[in-house]
Amino acid sequence: MxxxxxxxxxxxxxxxxxxxxxxxxxxxxxxxxxxxxxxxxxxxxxxxxxxxxxxxxxxxxxxxxxxxxxxxxxxxxxxxxxxTGTPAAVPGRQKDWFVIGTTILSGVALVTTFLFFPVAAVIALVTFVLGIVQLFTSRMGKVLPVLSIVFSAIVLVLVALAIIGLLAWQETDSSYEIIEDDAGEVEEGP
Amino acid sequence: MDEFSGVLVQLRKGALQYCVLACLRPGASYGRQLAQQLSEEHGLLESQGTLYPLLSRLRKQGWVSTAWQESASGPPRRYYELTELGHRALEAFEQDWTPFRDDVDAVLNATR
Structure with a gap:
């Protein structure tokens, strides 16, 4: 058959x-x-x-x-x-608002980066993933999902740079302490 | 010329569903038969495929009902039949259409 x-x-x-x-x-x-x-x-x-x-x-x-x-x-x-002619059956419209909301949220994450970056990082991570999903499923086109992805990516890069900067600063700070300690021992030695 | 070519499309769009109902008034018919009737006999359909979304809408509105019937020359076919609601919709259209057509004709003739 x-x-x-x-x-x-x-x-x-x-x-x-x-x-x-x-x-x-x-x-x-x-x-x-x-x-x-x-x-x-x-x-x-x-x-x-x-x-x-x-x-x-x-x-x-x-x-x-x-x-x-x-x-x-x-x-x-x-x-x-x-x-379908029934007001309840408008999933496409709901999805559109979801796309718009995600883009706005990614913009909020971008602004929040400069105020409190840990919160911004969490929001950006969520909107980044949603943006990628919406890129393939959105009925509103690709502009808003791409914007969400770009905003979120900027936030994530800024947060990553901030973390690297903090770590580097901490490392420098602790090496100063070691030098100070070493210097103290030299002075007290003889 | 192109900017006026949409007039017939718009006129057809409003009237076609009632023409489908009218084609079903003598009795049930299947999609291909209706499409041929409307396109080849009356020139109301440019693409026969455009009839099917319309038939689906008419069914959803409750103006036509469908039933599968055995065919003597092939597989079973989906037949469309006018419902009571469809009959009433067609009658209402006819009541409005004739004076509307006469009014349009009168305006066109009076201003020639």
Whole structure:
């Protein structure tokens, strides 16, 4: 059975149909999930019928020409935010505010660096991780997640420099004490 | 010319869903049949694929219902049927559409 399926997937008709369905699925991302699912199912049925008629792909090509571009189909689909028609079902909008909040928080971390850097470091660490996650998941584009990452990275670098500076200062301070002690022993010796 | 090409798109956008309902008035039909009817017989659909998101919305609104039916020439098909609510929506549109169309025609004719 699986051999038969893999043989079928090698026909030009199957390849054309799968490429179109892939493009359509991509074009419909961000649209109402139910509309997307039903549209894909209807179009997949048509393409499978066409494959059965002509595995070489001529019929699939004709069906695709009739269906039109995936962009044209996506253009008439409802956006995800308003698709379900219930106020509770707006996860996309909630995520947007989450992205904005993360960017603001990373800005706060940047300002806090100069006041109390341990707090800034913790905030920056969190916003850095969130920024990376949002870079791949945000529906608002990549500008805000990139800003969050940049702000957080600046804070983390500044904090790292501050820690290195502190350690260096402590080391210098303790070596002065050793020199002072040594000097004291020399004076008291004879 | 390009700046005026969107007029027909906008007019179709508002009226197409009622044309789909009208196509379903004589009886249930499946997606491809509806798409062919609207595009080939009436020239109302440029891309047949654009019908499917619309059908999904009509179903969500409760204006059409769907049912799988065996086909004599292939796999089972999803048939769309006008609901009572869909009938009422179509009637309401018809009541508004005719005077609206007449008013637009009257304005266009009077100012020629």
């Amino acid at each position: 699986s051999t038969e399926k893999s043989k079928m997937s090698e026909t030009p008709g199957q390849q054309l149909a799968e490429a179109y369905l892939r493009d359509l699925e991509r074009a419909l991302s961000g649209t109402d999930p139910r509309e997307r699912e039903e549209t894909l199912a209807e179009i997949e049925d048509q393409l499978r019928d066409a494959e059965a008629v002509d595995p070489q792909g001529a019929e699939v090509r004709r069906v695709i020409d009739r269906l039109g571009s995936v962009e044209a189909i996506a253009a008439v689909a409802s956006p995800d935010e308003h698709g």
